[in-house]
Amino acid sequence: RLGIADMTVLDALAIAYGGGKESRELIExxxxxxxxxxxxxxxxxxxxxxxxxxxxxxxxxxxxxMLAERLSSPEEILEKLGGKCIAEYKYDGERVQAHKKGNEVALYSRRMERISDQYPDAVELVRRSVSAEEAILEAECVAVDIETNELLPFQELMHRRRKYGVEEAMEQYPVSLFMFDALYVDGRDLTLKAYPSRRTQLENVIKENDRVKPARQIKTGNLKELENFFEEAIEDGCEGLICKSVGTDSVYQAGARGWMWIKYKRDYKSEMTDTVDLVVVGAFYGRGKRAGTYGALLLATYNHESDTFETVTKLGTGFTDEDLKKLPELLRNHIVPRKHSRVESSLTADVWFEPKVVLEVLGAEITLSPIHVCAVDSIRKGSGLAIRFPRFTGKYRTDKKAEDATSSTEVVEMYRNQLKQIGAS
Incomplete structure (x- = not known):
C-alpha cells in the first residue's frame, strides 16, 4: 500500500536482520x-x-x-558469449512455468500468476508428458494449427486468456508446449547447474509427442549458421532466437536480466499490405480433420528471367470445408510423378503438380528465408524470400495463367518498399 518496491524491502531486511547490505544477495x-x-x-x-x-x-x-538482454547483431552475440552458444527458437507464445507433483499440475505466468484454469489442455499435456514425479519446468505455450502443425501468432493465443468459455476456446485455439528449461526435478535444485546440464535433465524427463517438445536449438560458433537458423526461426513463425551461454557459469539467474541469455530479434520487418497471386506447385497430406485431403499447399512465384516457379510459402490457412473438398479435384489433372522441371524448390512435397492453378493469398509479412528460393540471393546471399502466416482469401484466380502470377521481382520490391523499423512510429 505504501508503494515500497520489493528490492527496497530486501535491502531493509538485510540491514535489520542480516547484519548489513552484504547479506542482501543471500536474502534476494x-x-x-x-x-x-x-x-x-x-x-x-x-x-x-x-x-x-x-x-x-x-x-x-x-x-x-530469468530474463535476457538483447542484441540485433549475430557478431556481437557470439563475441559476448565467448565465441559459441546454444541458439534456441524464441517462440511467439506465452511463457509458462509448469509445476508438477504426482498428478497435480499448476501453471504460472511470467508475472507468477496462476493461470492453470486458462490452459486446462496444457495442464493435461504436462501431466501426461513429464515423467518426473516432481518437476518445475519452463515452456513456451504456443497456439498451433493442429491440422497443419503450423505455429500461429501470439494474437491467436490471446483468445485463451479468458475466465469464461474456456472449453470453446480450447477447441478453437489448441496449444502446444515447447519446453526450454528444467529448474527442479525430483528433489534436485537445478538452478545452480550450468545450462547444458539443465537441458539434458529437461530432455530426460519429457515424453516427446506432437504437442510437447523441447525447444528447437543448435549449438554453434559459426556466424553464417547462426544467421540461417535465425531466418529459419522467423519463417517458422517465431520471434527470433534466444542465444544461451554454454559456459560452466551459465546458472539460472532467477529474477535477473543478464548476458547469459541474449535475445536475437529483428530490427526490421516487411509487412504485407496487398495480396499476391501464387502458383500451386506441390501439396502435403493432411492429418486430423484434414486426413484424406491436402493439409497444406506449396506455392511459388514466377521468375520471368529463368522462366521458372520459385517456392515462397506453404499455405494451410483460410480454407473452408468446401475448399478442402474442391482442391484435390481441382488439382488432380495436374499431378506429376516428380517435381516439375520448371519448379525450383528445396522442399520435398508429398505430391507435385505442374504449375497451372493460381490462388490469391494475403500474408502477414515477407521475410528472408534459408528454405524458400523466391528471388534467392537478391537481398542476402544464400537466402530467398518467404511469406509468413499466409492465408487463402477464397479467390481462385481462374482468370490468370501461371505465368501471370506475382513475380519474384515483385516480391523483392514489396519487401524493400514495405520494410520498416520495428518500434518506429
Missing amino acids: RAYNISSDLGRVAKVVAENGLEGIKKFKVMVFEPIRP
Missing part, C-alpha cells in the same frame, strides 16, 4: 526462488541468515524468471 536468492516476500521476511526475522540459508526450491512456489 531466497526471494527469487520462492517469490514469497512475506515468507522471506518471516524466516529472516525469526531465524536470521541461518534460516535463509535453508530456503529451498519448492514445487508450487513459482521461481522468478
